[in-house]
Amino acid sequence: MLGDMERARGEIARVIGEHRDRIAAAWVVAQESRLASPGAVDAEELREEAETLIACLREGLAAAVPLDHVVTGFPPIKNAVTDLSHRWARLGVSATAIAGAIFALKDACLEVLAEEISDIELRLEATQLIHRLLDAAGLLTFQTYVDSREEIIQRQNRQLLEISTPVVRLWRKVLAVPLIGTLDSARAQIVMESLLQAIQENEAAVAIIDITGVPTVDTAVAQHLMQTVAATRLMGADCILSGIRPQIAQMIARLGIDLSEIITRSSLADALTAAMRMVDDVSPGEDTRGESTLLNVP
Amino acid sequence: MSSSEIPILRLGKVLLAGLLKELDDKTAVLFADELSHQVSAVGAEAVILDITKLEVIDSFAARILVEIATMARLLGARVVVAGMRYPVAITLVELGLALPGVETALSVEHAMKKLSPPGGSRVG
Numbered sequence: 001m002l003g004d005m006e007r008a009r010g011e012i013a014r015v016i017g018e019h020r021d022r023i024a025a026a027w028v029v030a031q032e033s034r035l036a037s038p039g040a041v042d043a044e045e046l047r048e049e050a051e052t053l054i055a056c057l058r059e060g061l062a063a064a065v066p067l068d069h070v071v072t073g074f075p076p077i078k079n080a081v082t083d084l085s086h087r088w089a090r091l092g093v094s095a096t097a098i099a100g101a102i103f104a105l106k107d108a109c110l111e112v113l114a115e116e117i118s119d120i121e122l123r124l125e126a127t128q129l130i131h132r133l134l135d136a137a138g139l140l141t142f143q144t145y146v147d148s149r150e151e152i153i154q155r156q157n158r159q160l161l162e163i164s165t166p167v168v169r170l171w172r173k174v175l176a177v178p179l180i181g182t183l184d185s186a187r188a189q190i191v192m193e194s195l196l197q198a199i200q201e202n203e204a205a206v207a208i209i210d211i212t213g214v215p216t217v218d219t220a221v222a223q224h225l226m227q228t229v230a231a232t233r234l235m236g237a238d239c240i241l242s243g244i245r246p247q248i249a250q251m252i253a254r255l256g257i258d259l260s261e262i263i264t265r266s267s268l269a270d271a272l273t274a275a276m277r278m279v280d281d282v283s284p285g286e287d288t289r290g291e292s293t294l295l296n297v298p
Numbered sequence: 299m300s301s302s303e304i305p306i307l308r309l310g311k312v313l314l315a316g317l318l319k320e321l322d323d324k325t326a327v328l329f330a331d332e333l334s335h336q337v338s339a340v341g342a343e344a345v346i347l348d349i350t351k352l353e354v355i356d357s358f359a360a361r362i363l364v365e366i367a368t369m370a371r372l373l374g375a376r377v378v379v380a381g382m383r384y385p386v387a388i389t390l391v392e393l394g395l396a397l398p399g400v401e402t403a404l405s406v407e408h409a410m411k412k413l414s415p416p417g418g419s420r421v422g
Contacts (some may be wrong), residue, residue: 196384203404230396231387236380236403 005067008125013061015116016054016109024050026108031101049084053105056080057133067129071136081137085144095145102138106130165191167198173205174275176268178243180213188224192231199237206275207232210268212243222257229262238263238278242271302328306336311343312413313375314406318351321359330366337373345370346409350381360395367400376401380409 016023028046056076065074072078081102088098109130117123165187170176177195181187195207209228211217217225225241232239242265244252252259265271302325307314313336321329337345347363349355355363367377380403390397403409 192388193384196387199404200384203408205404205408227391231384231391234379234387234390234397234402235382235384236405236408 004121004125005129008122008129009061009067011117011122012109012113012126012129013058015113016058016061019112019116020051020054020058023054023105023108023112026111027105030104030108034097034100034104050105052080053077053084061133067132068136070133071140077137078140081140082144085141086148089145089148095142098141098145099138102134102141105137106134109134161187161190165194167194169198169202169204170208170272171276171279173203173279174208174272175199175202175204175206176208176210176272178210178213178268182216183214183221183224185220185224188221188228192224192228195228196231196235199232199235204237205279206238206240208240208242208268208271208275210243210271211241211248212245212268214243214248217248217251217257219255219257222252222255222259226259226262238275240265240271240274242266242268302332304329304332306333308336308340308342311341312410313337313340313342313345314348315345316348316351320352320354321356321362323358326359326362330362330369333366334369334373337370337375342370342373342375344376344378344413346378346380346403346406346413348380348406349386350383350405352386353383355386355390357393357395360390360393360397363400364395364397367397371399376413378403378409378412380404380406 024047027050028043031046032043056074056079060070060074060077063070063074070077071081084101085098088101089095110127113123113126113130117126160181165177165179167175167177175195175198177191179191183191191209195209198204199207209225211225214221229239229241240263241259244264244266263274265274304315304317304325307316313333315329315333333345336342345366347366363377363379370377378401379397382402401412403412
């Protein structure tokens with residue numbers, strides 16, 4: 001049995017090696033008719049892809065690697081398949097189409113094998129072998145596709161975190177964080193840290209957290225907001241929550257969240273007015289830092 | 299009475315103490331004791347604790363701060379904690395220690411401003 005398989009393997013390697021041009025041509029034709037947007041990958045490129053894949057496949061079959069590990073454990077094939085997936089994914093080809101392309105290689109190979117191997121037993125063995133091999137390759141394309149998507153998602157997540165928590169200085173000693181989008185624990189943590197850091201650096205007396213852009217407030221978000229307010233107070237600054245829309249106010253009331261310790265205003269403008277009044281209360285004199293005094297010279 | 303090595307400066311009716319290194323339990327207790335005696339002896343109206351240099355405040359030190367505030371209030375003085383670093387604030391809030399009853403200020407300067415009523419000067 002094992003001997004048969006080894007023989008079939010050798011036979012496939014030979015056939016593929018001898019008829020690589022035919023297989024490649026058949027595959028290219030199949031791809032051109034299959035791809036939804038034929039312009040996405042041009043014929044010349046397809047031909048190169050096919051030749052690389054087939055050459056790697058042949059090498060893999062000829063190399064002393066256990067069959068089940070030919071695709072995943074033999075670097076040339078693995079690289080060829082992942083490269084192809086990456087390149088096509090960038091061109092906007094769907095994962096199904098990429099995997100389909102790999103599976104189409106099966107048909108191309110089997111057609112040639114059927115002609116070249118006359119022994120029926122051997123042909124069956126070879127067919128099975130090709131199936132196993134290219135199924136694994138198809139799965140690998142999927143894995144690669146998912147991995148690259150995952151990477152993009154992670155990167156966008158990071159970018160979103162970076163851009164979504166700006167702390168702006170509205171007035172002397174008044175800072176504001178306009179929050180946009182859903183607040184989760186990770187974001188709330190970053191908001192808290194960047195706000196507190198900015199308070200320390202600017203010696204700000206009032207911090208305004210504007211939640212106009214936050215779609216919903218649940219108990220967890222409220223908890224984070226309360227924590228931020230408490231931390232702001234510990235540092236010696238005051239915190240105003242602004243931009244509470246009617247729906248949010250209703251939701252907060254319905255959930256029974258107690259925000260009574262927090263100064264709230266309906267709009268950022270109201271919050272700024274309140275903040276400036278508070279700043280005046282706290283320090284009737286002017287900012288003593290020379291830098292700010294300089295900035296105030298008309 | 300043993301001393302806690304933390305200098306307590308007197309500025310009129312205000313006592314100013316700068317905590318320069320992390321509060322260990324023993325120092326914290328000694329300091330609270332010493333401060334209470336000083337507040338009572340001087341008849342202080344306010345106590346400013348400068349914690350700008352502290353990178354860590356553990357739950358015990360936080361409790362001592364709250365106790366100092368309570369004790370000072372009983373003796374007729376306000377307590378202002380000044381210059382808390384933001385990592386310290388985050389840690390305390392996450393531990394659920396919001397220092398109830400303790401007033402806060404961004405720096406000693408702000409604390410002084412907070413204590414002196416607009417127009418007049420109580421300090422000095």
